[in-house]
Amino acid sequence: MPDGYTRAMPTPPIGRACDPAARQDLRWDLFCVVVDNLGDAAIGWRLARQLAAEHAMAPRLWIDRPEALAAMVPGAGPGRCVDGVRIERLDPADPRLARTAPDDVADVVVGLLAGAPPPAYRAAMRARSRRPAWIAFEYLSAEPWVATHHGLPSPKPDGLVEHFFFPGFEPATGGLLREADLLARRDAHAAPGRRAARDALCATLGIERPGDARLASLFCYPDAAVGPLLDAFAARPERWRVLVPPGVAPSAAGHPVAVPVPFVPQRDYDPLLWSCDLNLVRGEDSFVRALWAGRPMVWQAYRQPEGAHRAKVEAFVAAWIRDAAPAPAAARAFAAMHAAWNAEAGDAAARVPAALPTVLDALDALGESGARWIATHAATPDLATRLVAFARERL
Numbered sequence: 554m555p556d557g558y559t560r561a562m563p564t565p566p567i568g569r570a571c572d573p574a575a576r577q578d579l580r581w582d583l584f585c586v587v588v589d590n591l592g593d594a595a596i597g598w599r600l601a602r603q604l605a606a607e608h609a610m611a612p613r614l615w616i617d618r619p620e621a622l623a624a625m626v627p628g629a630g631p632g633r634c635v636d637g638v639r640i641e642r643l644d645p646a647d648p649r650l651a652r653t654a655p656d657d658v659a660d661v662v663v664g665l666l667a668g669a670p671p672p673a674y675r676a677a678m679r680a681r682s683r684r685p686a687w688i689a690f691e692y693l694s695a696e697p698w699v700a701t702h703h704g705l706p707s708p709k710p711d712g713l714v715e716h717f718f719f720p721g722f723e724p725a726t727g728g729l730l731r732e733a734d735l736l737a738r739r740d741a742h743a744a745p746g747r748r749a750a751r752d753a754l755c756a757t758l759g760i761e762r763p764g765d766a767r768l769a770s771l772f773c774y775p776d777a778a779v780g781p782l783l784d785a786f787a788a789r790p791e792r793w794r795v796l797v798p799p800g801v802a803p804s805a806a807g808h809p810v811a812v813p814v815p816f817v818p819q820r821d822y823d824p825l826l827w828s829c830d831l832n833l834v835r836g837e838d839s840f841v842r843a844l845w846a847g848r849p850m851v852w853q854a855y856r857q858p859e860g861a862h863r864a865k866v867e868a869f870v871a872a873w874i875r876d877a878a879p880a881p882a883a884a885r886a887f888a889a890m891h892a893a894w895n896a897e898a899g900d901a902a903a904r905v906p907a908a909l910p911t912v913l914d915a916l917d918a919l920g921e922s923g924a925r926w927i928a929t930h931a932a933t934p935d936l937a938t939r940l941v942a943f944a945r946e947r948l
């Protein structure tokens with residue numbers, strides 16, 4: 554990887570918070586279950602790393618499939634300490650979890666998304682002289698109900714009380730993950746100019762420089778209307794190259810605008826987003842990173858039964874338009890593309906060819922709006938800062 558590409562991304566010394574001799578503030582145990590895809594591991598890692606790097610916490614990330622971290626976090630593996638985070642395999646038969654002593658219980662216990670502390674650990678939480686703060690870390694949504702559910706207690710029959718922590722877009726929610734240096738890193742990356750930043754990205758990815766062509770990144774689910782999307786890029790008067798990581802959109806193979814690119818480690822995914830003219834992202838973590846990139850973006854939500862994800866998409870689009878204040882044509886394009894890209898397969902294929910060009914015509918306006926969105930949200934505390942305060946209030 555060329556030097557200039559990673560120079561602006563300092564990482565804390567490895568092992569900082571994992572060293573038992575180092576005095577850390579609070580011990581955290583985060584329990585992560587990989588349901589599918591990368592988001593569970595991605596969010597668990599990003600949060601744990603920030604707790605260690607920016608809040609002097611000592612986090613252990615218990616994850617049932619640590620191999621899900623491998624492609625995102627170089628050096629990650631069970632029993633290893635990376636960037637101050639102790640990574641452990643979440644196996645309820647592990648004696649540290651099957652026979653947890655009350656003193657082994659952390660000060661803060663977090664059930665991440667589908668994750669929860671195993672039964673013996675939970676029994677030890679009850680027996681601990683000072684009860685830990687127990688937090689259910691939930692999925693991100695811009696829906697209005699989130700602000701009223703954030704912080705609610707969930708008393709259990711055994712006397713323990715879990716508290717719901719909802720990430721979100723409003724001040725009364727848990728906020729969004731954002732490292733303290735993220736925006737400064739982004740500005741440093743853009744400082745030599747857009748052409749230089751793009752060329753550095755292409756060198757990193759091992760692909761030809763784009764010249765005058767525009768770049769889009771594509772990270773979507775298998776049911777996305779990829780063929781119609783790529784055809785719509787190809788039909789434009791300006792030249793587009795669409796970067797497609799492995800396994801993301803097999804149907805893109807061989808399409809004239811598609812460029813296969815490697816899957817990059819998580820900390821290098823940001824510069825990729827910063828360098829593109831349009832980012833198509835998905836799920837939860839890449840979605841938030843694309844928002845902080847401030848470049849024009851389109852989100853594909855994780856599909857839920859009975860179309861429940863569409864309410865999430867509508868809520869996000871409304872909240873983004875409110876905060877980013879795009880011109881009316883750009884707002885219409887943003888809303889129409891989100892509706893099309895998140896529609897059922899056949900419907901999406903019919904709508905994307907008309908919706909994408911309206912977004913591409915509005916790229917400048919959408920970029921300016923993205924900067925306004927950042928200005929609004931960067932002025933509020935980030936998720937890890939809010940979570941630390943939330944935990945302290947419950948200790």
Ligand code: TRH
Nearest residue numbers: 590591592595816817818819822835836837838839855
């Ligand atoms: O993988 P996802 O679809 O995860 C999903 C969602 O989180 C969803 O809400 C959840 O319910 C489900 O998992 C279980 O998408 P997400 O959240 O964007 O996570 C992908 C991660 O992969 C993100 O951290 C960015 C990272 N990434 C890289 O590190 N390098 C790459 O090259 C790419 C394309 C992604």
